[in-house]
Amino acid sequence: MLDRLDPLVIGECVADIVRLPGTADRVHPGGSPANVALGLARLGHDTTLLTQLGPDDNGRLIRDHLTGASVEVRTDGAAAATPSAAVTLDAVGRAAYTFEITWTLGPVALDRTPRHVHIGSVATVMEPGAATVLGAVESLRASATVSYDPNVRPELMGDHGAAVRRVERCVALGDVVKASDEDLEWLYPGQDPGRVAERWLATGPALVMVTRGGDGALAVLPGARVAVDALPVEVVDTVGAGDAFMSGTLHALAAHGLLGADGRERLRATDRDTVADVLRHAVASAAVTVSRAGANPPDATELATALDRT
Template identity: 85%
Template sequence: MLDRFDLLVIGECVADIVRRPGLADRVHPGGSPANVAHGLARLGHATTLLTQLGPDPHGRLIRDHLAAAGVEVRTDGAPAATPSAAVELDGAGRATYTFEIGWTLGPVALDRPPHHVHTGSVAAVLEPGEATVVGAVESLRATATVSYDPNVRPALMGDRATAVRRVERCVALSDVVKASDEDLDWLYPGQEPERVAERWLASGPALVLVTRGGDGALAVLPGGREAVDALPAEVVDTVGAGDAFMSGALHALAVHGMLGADGRERLRRADRALVTDVLRYAVASAAVTVARAGANPPDAAELRAALAAAR
């Protein structure tokens, strides 16, 4: 199977200003879609990020960071300040966010059609740019597989009912959906994550992945459920862990030939053993990331080493 695909990620870049008690602030390149693009490029995939970046120090930091991994950055050319987020870390490395972000993405012509499109986070729900994101996914999904991660940020999601409608629209357009148990708890308070994942699966996707922090991850597919434990890791912080999980999962799906228009039917027929392998890649990628500061996903050699160590 092919292990290198032409991938398009659509979504925001964010400068994460990380604050820990008693330490100086540190600025890390971030933004969930940008982190996924960075992770995919580090794993060897031809990756384009369609985003907005300002001509400011944070924008230059992020652009250089993405370029160093091999990400091709495309923007709509509109003047916009680079979004930022204050990331407060507690003693266990858990992160909470306060955002300064706008999202006004306009249409951008592509040089070539991608095999796969990934989107998510605030880019898919925040007006006015969300219309561009959804329109692009709708136009590309006939010839590309689609993945989506709502990456819920309550302060930016608007009222819950509107957010749920927008999230469910994106879920229905997707082949693969990933969400954390915390995402699902905010969207559907009091409902079991597994039940929500089953409903989402029935709306169109072939695979729904649910991350559960230190309790590992769950996959829901037409043939049932599969779960894996998290890998042991000495946690520095959890910034970018879910995004590393997403890039690891997409990499595994590419390795197994389940991305792209030609891979869609294989994805829909995926058996439980294969999906378990996808989860293994994903949790290994996340484990590498939480063991170091910031959204710093593994490259291909590091991911292979983490998988080998877990056997």
């Protein structure tokens, strides 16, 4: 049975302009936090996204895409152009990005208190908007669990040392943290991802996950590690794969009653079998997304079908 989260996602929307040799550009609604919001809404959660969208074609495209999936989109009314990213794909569908983005999010009054807050990506490191994001999390954390995905974009992270400190501050505020092995390699070159995850766990989170592309995923919880394999799938592209992993994770954690302020202690006491089930949902969600173009996470029926393959 679905445990509805009423989650609040705070972060950027980005128009992903996919460029392939010999073909016309394709514009896909994107942005890591927006993709997570979309994934949660498709899985049945009443999701609010606090973001910025410009009064332009890309902004209208993204808003229509999100509201069409029943995401409630809230903005601070800023009129800057909608952020964009030129996405190029290599021979196996891996994405590389070139960004045009600003992030100036100001405070926005909420009409309900969320049970869960998700943050990540550019929105947590790019000022002046990052200060708004961190302030919101600090004010809501007593009544909501928090998830965080750094979703590192090196060209937007600024000074490396300052970026690492900002990421570690967000990790310490989170209950559930996810990073890719590529994120961790940029943050801590040459260090073992599992060891980094254990170090992060000691700073506050109840669960730290590391995605490893085709090699599956690893979760670290107090006193244990859990690993699952990726599902075999024909990859179209990897755009939004990590975001679908996160929405699948949160959906499964909610189903186990492990999110919301009332679930925090249960989350901290969860066992290996439960975490393994959460990871299975996460990798199945990512597998659906990489099997089709753009950040296109599954709905509940598609996720259930993918889970039947695990």
